[in-house]
Amino acid sequence: MLADTPRPTVMTAQEIDDFLAVEFPQMQYGGKSFFIEEVRPLGARARMVYHERHIRPGGTISGPSMMSLADYTMYIALLAQIGPVALAVTTNLSINFLRKPARRDMLADCRIIKLGRRLAVGEVSLFSDGETDMAAHVVTTYSIPDRR
Structure with a gap:
């Protein structure tokens, strides 16, 4: 299914957040810093709270933290479409x-x-919150397990 053929989501932001809390409790270690802002057909928006654990020398957000946020957001968008599939x-x-x-x-x-x-x-x-110019652009692929 292509992005120009939207279909309704099967999970809400709250349902995804609850699922992640159970399936990935390690994400909460040290305090929660990733938050779902929106799920929509074939998309999602998330926030990573600025915290010193996400910065690198020079005071900027680290590449691995940015990659984590991108991966988290893609996973949210995918779960919203396919449901609670932990092994995607x-x-x-x-x-x-x-x-x-x-x-x-x-x-x-x-x-x-x-x-x-x-x-x-x-x-x-x-x-970055409040800015319109992209800090990074990510392309990602997820493998979806057989759900038979």
Whole structure:
């Protein structure tokens, strides 16, 4: 199914958040810093709260933290479409860092561009809160396990 053929979501933001709390409790270690802002057909928006555990020398948000936010947001968008499938996994993630992010929360906006039976491909735009220029652009692929 292509992105121009939207279908309704099967999970709400709250249902996904509850699912993640049970299936991935390690994400909460040290305090929660990733939050779902929106799920929509073939898309999602999430926030990573600015915290020193996400910064690198020089005071900017680290690449691994930005990659985590992008991966988290794609997973949210995918779960909203296919339901609670814990074993859907990232098979590829490519990131282009475009500019130094500001010292504030980071937002991720994901759009699934192809959703098949076994693979989903999406793109994620990362922004510093309050800015319109992208800090990074991500393309990612997820493998969806057979649900028979």
